[in-house]
Amino acid sequence: MSTGGEPKRRSACPLNASLEIFGDRWSLLVVRDLMFRGRRRFKDFLGSDERIATNILAERLQRLEANGIIERRRDARDARRVNYALTEKGIDLAPVLVEMIVWGARHEKTAAPPKMIRDMVRDRDAVVTAIRERWKNAKDT
Amino acid sequence: MSTGGEPKRRSACPLNASLEIFGDRWSLLVVRDLMFRGRRRFKDFLGSDERIATNILAERLQRLEANGIIERRRDARDARRVNYALTEKGIDLAPVLVEMIVWGARHEKTAAPPKMIRDMVRDRDAVVTAIRERWKNAKDT
DNA sequence: CCGGATCCGTTTCGATACTG
DNA sequence: CAGTATCGAAACGGATCCGG
Numbered sequence: 001m002s003t004g005g006e007p008k009r010r011s012a013c014p015l016n017a018s019l020e021i022f023g024d025r026w027s028l029l030v031v032r033d034l035m036f037r038g039r040r041r042f043k044d045f046l047g048s049d050e051r052i053a054t055n056i057l058a059e060r061l062q063r064l065e066a067n068g069i070i071e072r073r074r075d076a077r078d079a080r081r082v083n084y085a086l087t088e089k090g091i092d093l094a095p096v097l098v099e100m101i102v103w104g105a106r107h108e109k110t111a112a113p114p115k116m117i118r119d120m121v122r123d124r125d126a127v128v129t130a131i132r133e134r135w136k137n138a139k140d141t
Numbered sequence: 142m143s144t145g146g147e148p149k150r151r152s153a154c155p156l157n158a159s160l161e162i163f164g165d166r167w168s169l170l171v172v173r174d175l176m177f178r179g180r181r182r183f184k185d186f187l188g189s190d191e192r193i194a195t196n197i198l199a200e201r202l203q204r205l206e207a208n209g210i211i212e213r214r215r216d217a218r219d220a221r222r223v224n225y226a227l228t229e230k231g232i233d234l235a236p237v238l239v240e241m242i243v244w245g246a247r248h249e250k251t252a253a254p255p256k257m258i259r260d261m262v263r264d265r266d267a268v269v270t271a272i273r274e275r276w277k278n279a280k281d282t
Numbered sequence: 283c284c285g286g287a288t289c290c291g292t293t294t295c296g297a298t299a300c301t302g
Numbered sequence: 303c304a305g306t307a308t309c310g311a312a313a314c315g316g317a318t319c320c321g322g
Contacts, residue, residue, distance in 0.1 A: 010250060010252060011249065011251050012190045012252050013170075013173070013190065013245075013251065014241075014242045014244075014245030014246040014253060014258065015169065015170065015173050015238065015241055015242050015245060016170060016190075016191055016245075017245040017249035017251050018241045018249070019169060019170065019241075021249075023164070023166045023169070024165065024166070025160055025161075025164045025165070028156065028164070029154075029156065029157060029160065032154070032156050049153045049154065050154075050157055068248075092244055092247065093244060095243075095244075096240040096241050097156065098240075100155075100156055100159045100160075100237050101155045101156050101159070102155075102236075103159055103233055103236070103237055104152075104154075104155030104156060104157075104159035105155040106233065107233065108158035108159070109151060110151070110153065110155045110158050111151060111152070112155060117155065
């Protein structure tokens, strides 16, 4: 399983290229957990409301890593534990996530976490910038 | 198949609500064909590079309609033909599509249609506004 | 325990053939 | 033209097992 696989993909359309990577029910939920909820570990992802199965999660984590969206690292202080982190490429998904969240909050009945949604609607760029800042400062974690 | 089904969905997370609707390989490609390529008919969608199967296309069209993202109408001039069109809710997906296209163009090797991509990167809001204008003017079509 | 891998029944997908 | 019907392949997902 070579971790640093180059994207030899050749979709005619960039949208299709994106969908080939994260066009499924689970991949972006994992990215959300990393990006907005500070989750890092296998067990954390299992705890989300959507109840992903362990085998599905394992496969998605591999796929996201193979596509350069997340990185897998052993915890520096406790070698038994594994941490996942977003790469630059993964952080660049922030605008996509924000727009999907804004759309879902506007058009679907969700038990919406109200504050962050209102922030996103009011100033999406600020939210995206804040995410980037937070990950820049946490790069050593 | 009631066409005007209300979204009784209750996802805790708006992102998950969005993914429940279009979190698959094909739905957003159909929206793209409507939004950026002026396609309206079943046959048109079949003509795209990604080669969607007829049964999958039929199901996705039904699902998008059931979720209020597209409308299905018989052609006024030729009752044999069927036209699909984006609803307001569907047009509101423009920012999502634009961000996914920008991300894909930046991070994946695609045979990129260069001009519109550069426009999107330079000024996404202008592209989204242009899409809205175009659909407002074509509402009678 | 944590981070998965494996097994296995069920559901969904998708290529092709076919139909009104 | 605009879809259905069919049917094998793939994905899902719950349960269980396993190495560290």
